[in-house]
Amino acid sequence: MFTSIDYEKFRTLRITHVATRFEELIADEANDELTPEQLFLTAIDDALEQRRANRIAALIRKAGFPIPTATIAELDYREGRGINPTRMRRYAAHNWSAEPVNLLINSPTGGGKTYLACAIGIAACQNQHDVAYTRMDELARKLVIARGDAIAHQRLLNELSDTDLLIIDDFLTVGIDPDAASDLFAILANREHRRPTVIASQSGPDYWVTALPDRVAADSIVNRLANNARTINLGDVDMRRQRAHQARQADTYWE
Template identity: 75%
Template sequence: RADPTNLLIISPTGGGKTYLACAIGIAACHTEHSVHYTRMDDLARQLVIARGDGIGHQNMLNKLSDVDLLIIDDFLTVGIDPNAASDLFSILANRDHRLPTIIVSQSGPAYWVEALPDRIAADSTVNRLASQARTLNLGEVDMRRLRSDQAKTTKGYWE
């Protein structure tokens, strides 16, 4: 809890974003921090479903607001329901300057503002995530394709 700085890990598909985020999450676990990893599409679906149970919904928001490290993978890879976007804003606002969040995405903050359904909330959400964040841009290398190409050159490879 010493450093509440957010981390944005950005690169195209296959760049190693998820691998790196999970390694950071595992390291946090080894130092006895609580970690919650989720893909954005799963989180959005869970938030929408949880709205049917007021107490369960609030408990979920509280849990995500208070976990030592929140990792959201595939951030805004697909569209998001306005209610889930509102919940996401609430979670990130509660974590702001208090607890770190890692965002893993193929796109950057400029796209996120456009992708979120409410422009005013989008600006505030993205500002909370990105204004004081560290950004790791992993470049353009597709590690999956590179490993596949390397495997094809090894002795004994067959398709």
């Protein structure tokens, strides 16, 4: 068995997980017929998988998803929602860095846009992409606050410009001021042809042009978002109402 001195060496080499797993495998009588080489390679594979799982968990935490448990596997594919399992499996496996195509998710309020955006974003994290989630009103507020510090402001613009996948939810549900619109233009201009953006909104490009405060900037923003994009129209099914109804039917429901 390894000593404390051995583990200090392992920590120096950053292979503590390998050593711990190797020791566990040796101690398991079920592995008595395996060679030391086989046990060592198994320990290596297990440690690599643990490292991958830890990185994915960190990416999901960093992204800031409001529904961190959202998953493609739990999507509701009922008729009228505009999605199907084959298409969503493609999004789950998509290499966003290799194909920087934007995605627009549209539906009325309650249609499940946020859940779908989170599920796609979490799948991207599981493929080890760096993801940032924000609502449009939160983004505008962060940009306004950051403007008080030029260095912090530029750092925020750089982070949003360079993250592998940027998800902006509730896009233009409320208006934004000219400064925030200017920053949004800079972010999207920096991301164009480099990094994809997911937009979830109750409205579409025609409305966005009229809702943004500057018509020239609006044309440029909408052009960058919509002209290189796939679209998911979730239809009129109110998933929030459906979930509330299902909850009331459950045996554990009470009021």
